[in-house]
Amino acid sequence: MDYITTQSNNRIHRGSRIKGSSNIQIQGNTLVEECVIDAHEAIPDGSPTIVIGKYCILGRGVELKPPVSTSGVHPSAVGSYVLIGENCKIASAAIGSRVIVGEGCVLGNGSIIHDCCILDPGLVVPGKYVVPPFSHVLKWGDAFKVRHLNESHKLRIELLARRRVIA
Amino acid sequence: MPVSLFCPCSEPMVSSEDISMDYKLPRTIGDTNTHHALSDLYFCNDCRALRCRKCSEPQIEFKFCARCRHKADPHEITRVCPKNCFDCPKCAAPLSAKSQTHAPAEGRPKGKSFLFSCGNCDWTYDTGVETRPRPLKVILQDQRADMNTELFDRLREHYALEKDIRSFLSSRKVTSDDLVGRVTPDQLARLMAGKRNSYPDFEPTDSDSYCKVQSEFPESHPLSTRISHICKACRGDLVKLDRSDFLSTKFYKISSASDVLPEIEIFRLSGKLDNLRRNSTNNLCVNFANSQSFSLEINVSTLTYLSSDLDPVEDSANPGVEHGHMVKLTLPCQRFTLGPRPDKFTRPENLVQGIPTIALDQESKASRVELIAKRSASLGRLSSGKIDTTRDCPLDEGANWATIPLLVEIGEVEEGIRLRLPLFVTVHTTHQISPSHPAVPYGFWAILDLGPIAV
Numbered sequence: 001m002d003y004i005t006t007q008s009n010n011r012i013h014r015g016s017r018i019k020g021s022s023n024i025q026i027q028g029n030t031l032v033e034e035c036v037i038d039a040h041e042a043i044p045d046g047s048p049t050i051v052i053g054k055y056c057i058l059g060r061g062v063e064l065k066p067p068v069s070t071s072g073v074h075p076s077a078v079g080s081y082v083l084i085g086e087n088c089k090i091a092s093a094a095i096g097s098r099v100i101v102g103e104g105c106v107l108g109n110g111s112i113i114h115d116c117c118i119l120d121p122g123l124v125v126p127g128k129y130v131v132p133p134f135s136h137v138l139k140w141g142d143a144f145k146v147r148h149l150n151e152s153h154k155l156r157i158e159l160l161a162r163r164r165v166i167a
Numbered sequence: 168m169p170v171s172l173f174c175p176c177s178e179p180m181v182s183s184e185d186i187s188m189d190y191k192l193p194r195t196i197g198d199t200n201t202h203h204a205l206s207d208l209y210f211c212n213d214c215r216a217l218r219c220r221k222c223s224e225p226q227i228e229f230k231f232c233a234r235c236r237h238k239a240d241p242h243e244i245t246r247v248c249p250k251n252c253f254d255c256p257k258c259a260a261p262l263s264a265k266s267q268t269h270a271p272a273e274g275r276p277k278g279k280s281f282l283f284s285c286g287n288c289d290w291t292y293d294t295g296v297e298t299r300p301r302p303l304k305v306i307l308q309d310q311r312a313d314m315n316t317e318l319f320d321r322l323r324e325h326y327a328l329e330k331d332i333r334s335f336l337s338s339r340k341v342t343s344d345d346l347v348g349r350v351t352p353d354q355l356a357r358l359m360a361g362k363r364n365s366y367p368d369f370e371p372t373d374s375d376s377y378c379k380v381q382s383e384f385p386e387s388h389p390l391s392t393r394i395s396h397i398c399k400a401c402r403g404d405l406v407k408l409d410r411s412d413f414l415s416t417k418f419y420k421i422s423s424a425s426d427v428l429p430e431i432e433i434f435r436l437s438g439k440l441d442n443l444r445r446n447s448t449n450n451l452c453v454n455f456a457n458s459q460s461f462s463l464e465i466n467v468s469t470l471t472y473l474s475s476d477l478d479p480v481e482d483s484a485n486p487g488v489e490h491g492h493m494v495k496l497t498l499p500c501q502r503f504t505l506g507p508r509p510d511k512f513t514r515p516e517n518l519v520q521g522i523p524t525i526a527l528d529q530e531s532k533a534s535r536v537e538l539i540a541k542r543s544a545s546l547g548r549l550s551s552g553k554i555d556t557t558r559d560c561p562l563d564e565g566a567n568w569a570t571i572p573l574l575v576e577i578g579e580v581e582e583g584i585r586l587r588l589p590l591f592v593t594v595h596t597t598h599q600i601s602p603s604h605p606a607v608p609y610g611f612w613a614i615l616d617l618g619p620i621a622v
Contacts (some may be wrong), residue, residue, distance in 0.1 A: 097416075098416075108260070108287065114233070114414060115414075115416045116416050126255075126258055126259060126260030126261070126287040127260060127261075127286055127287055128260070128261045128286070129259070129260060129261060130233040130234050131233070132231075132233040132391035132414075133393075133414055133416055134393070134416070135391075143258070143259055144259070146391075148392075148394065150206055150207050150423065151406050151418065151421055151423060152205075152206045152207075152421075152423035152424070152425045152426070153206060154416055155425075155426070156206055156425060158513075159513075159518075162513060162515075162518055163518055163522065166515045166518055166519060166533050167518070167519050167522055167527065167533045167534040167537070
């Protein structure tokens with residue numbers, strides 16, 4: 001009974017702190033653990049501030065907020081089959097589909113993560129940095145390196161996300 | 168990585184006369200560079216064999232800048248974005264560049280200067296006033312070359328001086344007049360007195376360090392690539408990208424090993440997989456899961472004993488030391504059938520049924536429901552913690568998976584040895600992929616990495 005289940009089968013932990021829920025859109029079958037989603041500022045054109053796809057998991061301690069610039073708040077999109085580890089701080093403009101974000105990662109303001117990427121735990125992706133598709137971002141001392149990710153991970157990450165959400 | 172697959176591409180080529188039956192294992196199976204995760208391998212349907220990164224050839228289909236989406240010619244030898252995409256040398260964050268026009272004044276020409284600033288770490292760089300209109304990339308290249316040239320010139324002078332001093336001290340071909348101005352008066356006096364080892368040391372300044380030079384300038388953003396792969400042996404396509412868009416994740420053709428070979432996982436019947444101890448008997452389970460839409464007949468075999476000749480066991484402290492018979496393996500069930508993967512395998516009910524019973528826990532409703540639905544016989548065998556070696560069928564079976572027992576008896580071993588067990592898996596199928604691809608069986612070696620053995 002720790003979770004609230006919505007009509008679209010999203011499960012949201014009762015301990016989550018969600019600000020501006022009317023500005024958040026979650027597709028379905030997504031698991032939101034005890035985390036913070038801050039969407040209290042609306043986008044002027046009325047579109048949702050934060051959009052999250054299906055079969056995603058936001059781990060415990062995740063802080064998700066939209067990117068901010070001098071012109072105000074911009075929308076933030078998270079694709080489907082995205083696994084975000086515990087204690088991540090995310091201010092990306094976009095995270096594609098089939099992405100695994102390791103524990104403790106920090107995604108800077110306005111960064112973009114394309115489809116089918118794996119980010120090692122503890123990474124700090126600077127603001128406005130773009131990670132191309134099929135990338136494995138490895139921690140390299142204080143910095144990071146981007147390596148090619150095998151194409152088979154497209155289906156593997158999707159299956160992993162589905163399994164983790166359901167069982 | 169508990170389970171990896173062996174790629175035989177590094178095996179030495181031998182003639183038919185040299186083939187010896189003394190080798191029970193491939194010669195290079197002990198080399199960890201030949202071990203690959205299933206997700207990193209391809210499968211060539213023409214050769215009916217695994218292909219790793221060494222035996223597949225990459226072909227660059229797209230070369231592009233992920234930041235500005237500039238598309239470069241994949242055949243050009245260029246690795247950085249030709250446009251104004253620069254990274255901070257300290258934190259790799261994108262840099263913003265602002266230009267400032269300078270009006271002509273006394274002693275200063277008319278021109279423009281550019282200030283790079285990093286929004287992440289407050290690093291800045293000023294190009295200084297440029298009088299000629301040039302691309303930013305060329306300005307930075309010239310400035311970097313000037314600093315590198317200066318460093319090289321100083322090093323060259325230093326070694327030329329050292330050579331002259333050596334010549335002065337030994338053969339006097341170089342006179343003291345040649346050294347005046349190049350060494351200090353004290354050093355010259357010592358040299359005149361004939362004291363050896365008076366070479367002046369190269370004294371680098373703060374700006375001379377090569378790393379410092381590298382960290383002084385904005386870095387051009389490296390280009391990203393999208394790659395197709397072909398089999399080196401038969402030149403057939405392994406991965407062919409969809410050429411509509413370089414950011415697309417669709418493929419025209421993909422033949423990865425994880426779509427063909429059964430996925431192998433190891434579990435312990437009771438307790439965690441680590442903490443294997445010497446002089447112990449360990450009951451393990453190996454699970455095979457079929458990812459294809461037709462059934463597979465699997466034959467599994469392994470060695471009864473692992474000895475030093477085969478080197479499948481690594482001793483981190485004393486490599487190459489003879490160990491003798493130290494591990495005994497018993498595989499009661501060596502032949503079984505894997506059913507086809509359900510058509511709609513992404514449906515929740517089919518997904519849960521695709522998880523082996525031993526991997527199900529009580530933490531979600533779906534897994535609890537599935538455990539209740541499992542047959543009591545298989546649950547009993549899994550929870551007993553012991554293996555019945557007289558039983559030659561799997562411990563548990565599902566729609567497209569099977570769990571077989573593996574008994575590992577560890578003898579007197581030294582502490583710290585890493586235990587890696589080889590299994591040879593043969594896959595038979597009657598399904599024909601296409602008329603040009605007959606149903607030929609294939610085999611591969613799987614390496615089960617059980618970690619170091621504790622005392």
